[in-house]
Every structure is written in structure tokens, then in C-alpha cells.
Amino acid sequence: MEYLSKLFGSPARVKVIRLFTFNPEEVFDRDVVVQKARVTPETASKELSALARASIVNRKTFFKEVFRPGSKIPKKRKTIGWVLNQKYPHLVALTHFMRTTLSVSDAEIGKRFRRAGAIKLLVLSGFLVGEREGVIDILIVGDRLIESDIKNAVTSLEAEYGQDIRYMIVPTEEYHYRRRVRDKIVREIMDFPHKEIINRLLKM
Incomplete structure (x- = not known):
């Protein structure tokens, strides 16, 4: 900026x-x-x-x-x-x-969520990737995450983007279950334009 x-x-x-x-x-x-x-x-x-x-x-x-x-x-x-x-x-x-001219780098976004704990998957969707109709803008997958730090990170991005950001926190096992049963919300994120900022699931 x-x-x-x-x-x-x-x-x-x-x-x-x-x-x-x-x-x-x-x-x-x-x-x-x-x-x-x-x-x-x-x-x-x-x-x-x-x-x-x-x-x-x-x-x-x-x-x-x-x-x-x-x-x-x-x-x-x-x-x-x-x-x-x-x-x-x-x-x-x-x-x-x-x-x-909106330009918050992927590295900067990842850095803002660093204090929240061991995030396994951080995905941008919705308006953050140019899709105005998305139901969720950020999907966060992980266990024992610090929700207050996640909220602070989201709030800082909202200030940059000038609008509310819809986000969802999902435990790792629940995320895998939602993928198996083709959960509607997760499917609408992962089957449509999105960007993975962090993906440590494949390293497990």
C-alpha cells in the first residue's frame, strides 16, 4: 500500500x-x-x-x-x-x-495468521479471489487454534479490503469428514476458484 x-x-x-x-x-x-x-x-x-x-x-x-x-x-x-x-x-x-489496486501478498496474509497456531489449511475464496457470490471468503483448518488471533488477523484484512470477510474455522478431522461426504459449504469453496495460502495436510 x-x-x-x-x-x-x-x-x-x-x-x-x-x-x-x-x-x-x-x-x-x-x-x-x-x-x-x-x-x-x-x-x-x-x-x-x-x-x-x-x-x-x-x-x-x-x-x-x-x-x-x-x-x-x-x-x-x-x-x-x-x-x-x-x-x-x-x-x-x-x-x-x-x-x-488491492494488493495484500499471499506471504503477508500467511504472516498475519501465524500467531493463531498450527494451521493445516488456509484457503481464500469468495471476493478475495474475485468471486462475489461465494458463501465463505476464508477457510481455516487446524486444531487448538487461537480464535482471538484469527479474529485479529481477519479484522486487519477487513481494514485493508474495506469490507467484511466471512470466515470458517474447521478442525482437521471434521474437514476430512466434510470432504468425504461432499459437504456443500466445503465443496463450494474447494470446487470453485480459490487460493491455498497454507496447505500442510499433504505433509501429514
């Missing part, structure tokens, strides 16, 4: 632009931008102001469901958010540019 950071001013701006261009109908308040783009509140405010001045996003007031301490019933609160400006004159070109 280094060359994009130089072009757009910072890595944070690239991630925030991707968040809006890849989710064109969504309204995000600052807290959600902080969470999804993995930037600080100060950086989020700065980038949202810059994108609003450039007419890439528009401010929009909406009602957000929030939970008060000790309550299980959400309350609706009026919130200031931002949404992609559908009338931005260069929107098509900007969105295309953001999609075609």
Missing part, C-alpha cells in the same frame, strides 16, 4: 476510501470507521473531513441502535454519519482504481 499512501497522502485515507467505495449504500459514523478501518478517532475525523471537502462522502444524520449499560433492549439515537456521494463525478473510476 506504500505507493497508494504516497498518492493519497496516508494509508489511513486509502482504507477509509475503500470502506466507503466498497460499501456504497452504508452510512458509517466515526466510531464504525475507527473500528473497520483500524484508525484512531482523531485520524478518522481528519480523513472524514478531508473526504467530505472533496465531495467523496456526504454527511448524513441517521438513527443508530445503541445499548445502555445494563440494558438488553437497544435504544435509537440520532447520530451524524457519512455516506458515499453517489454523484461524485469520478466515482466509477475511483471505485475501479480502489479494487484493482
